[in-house]
Amino acid sequence: MGKLFIMKHEHVFKDETNRYSRQVQFKPIRENGLEKIKAGRVLVVGCGGIGSISSEILARAGVGYLRLVDRDYLILSDLQCQMLFDENDVREGLPKAIAAKRKLRKFNSTVKTEAHVQDVNRNTIEELTADIDLVMDGTDNFRTHYLINEICVKNKIPWIYGDCSGATGETMTVIPGITPCFQCVFKTDNKAEKSRRSENEGIIAPAVSVIASIQCAEALKILSGNRDNINKVMYSIHLWENEFQVIDVAESRQRRDCPVCDYHQFNYLNGKYGTTYASLIGNNAIQLIPFESSEINLMEAAIELSTHGDPLYNEFVLRLKIDEYEIALFRDGRAIIRGTSDVAIAQDLYANYIEN
Template sequence: MSQPANLARYIRQVRYPRLGEEGQRRLMAGKAIVVGCGALGSVAANTLARAGVGLVRIVDRDFVETTNLQRQMLFGEDDVARQLPKAIAAAEKLRGINSEVEIDPIVADVDATNVERLCGGMDVIVDGTDNFETRFLLNDVALKHNIPWVYGGCLGAEGQTMTILPGETACLGCLMQECPPPGSTPTCDTAGILGPIVNVIASIEALEAIKILSGNRQSASRMLTVVELWDNTVRQIDVSGLREQVDCPACKRGEYAWLSGRQGSHTAVLCGRNAVQLSHPGASISLEELARKLAGVGEVSRNPFLLRLKVEG
């Protein structure tokens, strides 16, 4: 029997019985937000768009650099030359891959002032971030608004991922209890990262999102999955009891310290950049105005998203 045209391109996954036509239709009506479009986020966004998720929102503050190309699959040298933001470059690629899905790129730094707006109306949140402050913020907004989210992180040849189903499973706060201070944990700058582990962890994240979006929430993992590719090990850690064992303010009392702004700094170590971002709440500036002010200082180049200043000496 022939499939409707909009299902025909997905026939290989529709034939998987645990997804099926009904699951595919749910996917096509689903909305996912990928927060961070670097290594993990680009793989996850690519997988979700190819799978036919109806809307994929991509939020990232960064732009494409040459050092990204080793592991961030949606970008190429032309994106570096054009100095494109990752969200914009990713959207260009994904629209060419699947014109049937809506890609919503947003160039923004996710913080307590905008995270609820960005995640509003989404059916699942996928973690593509590179810092724990943003992850704890996502944890808060997911719990407050009952949005499933999938945590993931990679370093070296190791990665881990965990699915959080609000009201059902342990959350990130149950798992970690305290957020590591900015700069206190290794990054890909200091410890390095191998491309294959990114693909493994992001693929698991994407599949967890697909389970949730397709109406197969009951099949979502209740484990913390840790993969170490260099040593060829996979561990599944049972975290099902943590929610009852830990006095988590977010889970137990609905206290969202990160979302309220009571916790969190205005600095972030940028993975792979040997740099620290300083954020000033509410601050904004016109790139055109700034370019005029800096014109006498050095060579200024800019596009609608980015301004660079090159100073001799």
């Protein structure tokens, strides 16, 4: 009996220059640009729809280091537009950041990846953006867009805003000190999101793909040393209504009165803005009142929260112990968090257990 050998074609990886030959043929990049891309360190915030596409494109393009952060784990409904993942990832119930890291390694094992399963908030963002050259935004709420904007302006890190909903999407590139920032363009903090988006809009994958692809082109320009080519407008698309808008944002810098760019007021980083108004009650409890109140069904909330403990509830209030804290949730969304006098801890508990 002869032995059976399975050819593995390992030799094709010996000459690594082959991997990027087509990208190097592209004149604005060439060898020099590729070397810069390989030296690039990028943070991908959110590994859902947008982040799943942008991390794949950047890994294939040879970005040397990708830090991936996402607080969520995979469920079946994610597969429709989160291109990096498959049914096995859902079966394993993997956190998105971990599944993304595993998948990216299969596309390009030379790229160094680091996965963080955590929430992006004012307590975590400083460390997540440390030693990073560029931040790719793949988040879906304005609070996080503002937060990313503040840390990037503060530490002069370029970032690329992206947001999708339904068949629509927007993207804009922010080079702190050079282009308008997110706050320059979206001046009205907490009201902005509400006016632009209704909760149950759903999403279609093509909108995500278009926005993520534009963001990646911007990333390659910045990383390869072609900053002159960056997009200085905001793109706004509506794929169902066939609208492709180019919005001039330059005038938003003319008055030079941006709280973030000009006055360095970092209200999200400093905890002044969250999704809730916080106030201290007594010496060891914090009351949080949501900016946008809505009637909460406490029985349904109790069922959902029963995975985290044994919630007690009546028709007025639900109480749940989490470690040394107790969350008391009222029907109007207001909560009292006992066991802390730290607003950030209270807001994080609220964000993790009540908002999600």
